[in-house]
Amino acid sequence: xxxxxxxxxxxxxxxxxxxxxxxxxxxxxxxxxxxxxxxxxxxxxxxxxxxxxxxxxxxxxxxxxxxxxxxxxxxxxxxxxxxxxxxxxxxxxxxxxxxxxxxxxxxxxxxxxxxxxxxxxxxxxxxxxxxxxxxxxxxxxxxxxxxxxxxxxxxxxxxxxxxxxxxxxxxxxxxxxx
Amino acid sequence: xxxxxxxxxxxxxxxxxxxxxxxxxxxxxxxxxxxxxxxxxxxxxxxxxxxxxxxxxxxxxxxxxxxxxxxxxxxxxxxxxxxxxxxxxxxxxxxxxxxxxxxxxxxxxxxxxxxxxxxxxxxxxxxxxxxxxxxxxxxxxxxxxxxxxxxxxxxxxxxxxxxxxxxxxxxxxxxxxxxxxxxxxxxxxxxxxxxxxxxxxxxxxxxxxxxxxxxxxxxxxxxxxxxxxxxxxxxxxxxxxxxxxxxxxxxxxxxxxxxxxxxxxxxxxxxxxxxxxxxxxxxxxxxxxxxxxxxxxxxxxxxxxxxxxxxxxxxxxxxxxxxxxxxxxxxxxxxxxxxxxxxxxxxxxxxxxxxxxxxxxxxxxxxxxxxxxxxxxxxxxxxxxxxxxxxxxxxxxxxxxxxxxxxxxxxxxxxxxxxxxxxxxxxxxxxxxxxxxxxxxxxxxxxxxxxxxxxxxxxxxxxxxxxxxxxxxxxxxxxxxxxxxxxxxxxxxxxxxxxxxxxxxxxxxxxxxxxxxxxxxxxxxxxxxxxxxxxxxxxxxxxxxxxxxxxxxxxxxxxxxxxxxxxxxxxxxxxxxxxxxxxxxx
Ligand SMILES: Cc1ncc(C[n+]2csc(CCOP(=O)(O)OP(=O)(O)O)c2C)c(N)n1
Ligand SMILES: [Mg+2]
Numbered sequence: 001x002x003x004x005x006x007x008x009x010x011x012x013x014x015x016x017x018x019x020x021x022x023x024x025x026x027x028x029x030x031x032x033x034x035x036x037x038x039x040x041x042x043x044x045x046x047x048x049x050x051x052x053x054x055x056x057x058x059x060x061x062x063x064x065x066x067x068x069x070x071x072x073x074x075x076x077x078x079x080x081x082x083x084x085x086x087x088x089x090x091x092x093x094x095x096x097x098x099x100x101x102x103x104x105x106x107x108x109x110x111x112x113x114x115x116x117x118x119x120x121x122x123x124x125x126x127x128x129x130x131x132x133x134x135x136x137x138x139x140x141x142x143x144x145x146x147x148x149x150x151x152x153x154x155x156x157x158x159x160x161x162x163x164x165x166x167x168x169x170x171x172x173x174x175x176x177x178x
Numbered sequence: 179x180x181x182x183x184x185x186x187x188x189x190x191x192x193x194x195x196x197x198x199x200x201x202x203x204x205x206x207x208x209x210x211x212x213x214x215x216x217x218x219x220x221x222x223x224x225x226x227x228x229x230x231x232x233x234x235x236x237x238x239x240x241x242x243x244x245x246x247x248x249x250x251x252x253x254x255x256x257x258x259x260x261x262x263x264x265x266x267x268x269x270x271x272x273x274x275x276x277x278x279x280x281x282x283x284x285x286x287x288x289x290x291x292x293x294x295x296x297x298x299x300x301x302x303x304x305x306x307x308x309x310x311x312x313x314x315x316x317x318x319x320x321x322x323x324x325x326x327x328x329x330x331x332x333x334x335x336x337x338x339x340x341x342x343x344x345x346x347x348x349x350x351x352x353x354x355x356x357x358x359x360x361x362x363x364x365x366x367x368x369x370x371x372x373x374x375x376x377x378x379x380x381x382x383x384x385x386x387x388x389x390x391x392x393x394x395x396x397x398x399x400x401x402x403x404x405x406x407x408x409x410x411x412x413x414x415x416x417x418x419x420x421x422x423x424x425x426x427x428x429x430x431x432x433x434x435x436x437x438x439x440x441x442x443x444x445x446x447x448x449x450x451x452x453x454x455x456x457x458x459x460x461x462x463x464x465x466x467x468x469x470x471x472x473x474x475x476x477x478x479x480x481x482x483x484x485x486x487x488x489x490x491x492x493x494x495x496x497x498x499x500x501x502x503x504x505x506x507x508x509x510x511x512x513x514x515x516x517x518x519x520x521x522x523x524x525x526x527x528x529x530x531x532x533x534x535x536x537x538x539x540x541x542x543x544x545x546x547x548x549x550x551x552x553x554x555x556x557x558x559x560x561x562x563x564x565x566x567x568x569x570x571x572x573x574x575x576x577x578x579x580x581x582x583x584x585x586x587x588x589x590x591x592x593x594x595x596x597x598x599x600x601x602x603x604x605x606x607x608x609x610x611x612x613x614x615x616x617x618x619x620x621x622x623x624x625x626x627x628x629x630x631x632x633x634x635x636x637x638x639x640x641x642x643x644x645x646x647x648x649x650x651x652x653x654x655x656x657x658x659x660x661x662x663x664x665x666x667x668x669x670x671x672x673x674x675x676x677x678x679x680x681x682x683x684x685x686x687x688x689x690x691x692x693x694x695x696x697x698x699x700x701x702x703x704x705x706x707x708x709x710x711x712x713x714x715x716x717x718x719x720x721x722x723x724x725x726x727x728x729x730x731x732x733x734x735x736x737x738x739x740x741x742x743x744x745x746x747x748x749x750x751x752x753x754x755x756x757x758x759x760x761x762x763x764x
Contacts, residue, residue: 025362028312029300040305071492078489084309084329087363 110159208255210282236266241614272601333366395461576632606635
């Protein structure tokens with residue numbers, strides 16, 4: 001852990017987005033503990049995902065995208081590490097490079113030219129129509145947060161009515177474990 | 179499938195407590211803990227101190243823990259029993275006190291149904307404990323109990339809650355010995371990184387204006403750490419200051435000790451903090467009551483920080499050399515490194531630094547004038563100190579001016595003898611904490627230096643003291659005001675004393691007598707010694723109502739939002755310019 005002065009002193013403007021992966025015991029209340037840490041200490045959180053990843057050892061992985069200065073991010077990691085059911089905290093933005101992915105379901109309701117156009121854009125973004133009716137689609141899209149953001153922007157004038165996103169999941173590239 | 183290790187959940191709890199070396203618990207019964215009280219009834223190994231309010235049970239356990247170094251144990255019922263304990267748990271969390279709090283819970287099949295006296299105890303206490311457990315299966319109970327002790331006492335100590343549904347207390351299950359339980363993940367780091375320790379020692383040796391800044395972490399680390407701190411500080415010849423929580427870790431009567439730092443710290447201490455070129459933080463956490471205005475906090479110093487809790491490092495103040503580890507272990511290594519290389523501080527620089535400090539000392543910032551009509555609160559505490567310091571004395575306090583005066587005027591040469599609510603500032607702490615101390619040290623002199631407002635927050639505990647023959651002494655500094663709040667109103671809100679007058683006070687002498695205790699009152703400075711002697715001579719609990727100057731302020735003061743070199747010394751120079759921003763700070 002690099003805890004140097006250079007690291008600690010931070011410009012107020014120096015806010016960055018970090019993707020943090022937390023391996024926890026899969027027990028009741030563990031998500032509330034992690035979420036409570038963020039609300040209780042006033043940290044900014046952009047997305048949070050959680051699911052069991054190891055049934056035998058009862059482990060879950062929580063992936064958090066948080067915003068903060070280097071000092072705040074350092075605190076977030078230290079505070080998360082302090083929680084008793086936490087095994088490991090990895091800052092993928094620092095210890096990466098990492099693959100980061102998110103999935104979204106996007107519903108459009110439209111007919112005629114707009115409907116055709118939405119299919120064309122979905123094709124460009126490699127989004128799949130997973131449900132369709134006479135005047136609606138549900139598209140499934142996977143990719144970086146940015147990619148999903150731009151897809152949604154383009155769909156907006158084409159009858160977009162509903163969005164559901166998973167939040168980011170991530171993993172370190174190469175042979176190194178996360 | 180009868181096995182000698184099979185017993186009811188309630189028996190498992192009691193067995194686990196005994197195996198953990200618990201000899202006393204502080205509690206209050208109710209429906210959801212009846213099986214536990216029944217099991218307790220059968221065992222003589224554990225003494226139960228019946229309190230009068232669950233908040234007091236936790237504070238009493240804190241008093242027990244902080245005066246012995248052992249965890250304090252609490253037993254309360256579900257619902258209101260658990261919610262009443264929340265203030266105490268939060269207090270213990272802020273001041274890093276190891277507490278194991280057992281709460282009753284409605285039967286598992288009723289959880290979530292808004293059953294009678296049901297509360298989401300693990301939900302409510304999640305933010306005020308280090309960790310908590312809801313035990314739904316009797317076969318997990320022994321493990322959870324032992325883990326609770328591991329977590330409460332390990333690393334940076336703190337409170338934990340084990341929530342025990344009534345059916346789990348009644349069900350039969352298997353017991354597990356403590357040595358068969360290891361926590362899966364919880365492994366606090368005790369040894370500090372040696373490279374950092376070497377770097378720190380080089381810096382310590384090279385410093386020209388060094389200052390040790392020590393806190394409650396030294397005391398929590400144990401008597402070994404306290405001794406090592408004293409040794410190391412003497413080896414260097416450097417000045418040392420302490421936080422409110424750390425008082426007693428280094429002898430107050432020693433010439434290297436500068437006194438308490440912070441909002442009501444001495445001038446020489448705060449000036450030294452501001453001007454030092456090296457700050458050696460040992461087990462303190464840069465609390466805002468210590469740092470004052472952050473952008474002006476000790477601007478010219480390099481900072482070393484030893485702390486067992488990694489999240490304390492760089493939380494508030496950027497650190498040059500962080501050392502994560504137990505204070506005792508780290509100091510031991512530091513001394514080894516120091517001795518191995520014949521480190522010698524720069525004698526000239528040190529002499530200059532000390533003569534500067536002595537110049538500041540000459541300001542005598544704790545001075546006050548005692549005329550012969552009204553008692554000055556400082557005088558009362560100073561006399562109390564003089565007349566009790568040669569005994570085995572423990573001091574607890576409530577919260578307010580009297581607390582700060584006690585910290586300023588009562589000297590502590592030993593650790594674990596000073597108990598005050600530092601982080602949370604909980605009025606009502608002192609009496610129950612004194613009870614906990616007295617339980618652990620039946621022959622010691624235990625005094626709660628109290629305020630007339632604070633003492634009313636848990637005065638019912640005098641009944642606890644009577645029942646269990648705990649001769650605690652309540653020394654009430656009675657200024658008929660919530661003095662600390664009134665002082666802020668005087669200095670920062672134009673003297674508009676909104677709701678801070680202690681109206682309709684009880685007659686404390688009669689109040690003592692109503693409980694069956696001794697009540698004394700003193701109103702003249704000339705009678706102070708006499709009343710203290712009477713208090714010491716009395717057998718059981720005593721209330722002394724010390725009627726003091728109503729409008730005395732606690733100085734020196736570093737108003738919030740001010741820096742260490744902007745201390746206010748007296749009411750005369752109280753023209754404090756407080757910016758709106760600073761006033762918004764607490
Ligand atoms: C439970 C609680 N409520 C409110 C406060 C705010 N507070 C801090 S000091 C104080 C006044 C205490 O008055 P007293 O006990 O008479 O002590 P004094 O300052 O007069 O010595 C108050 C109300 C607190 N610290 N704790
Ligand atoms: Mg008062």
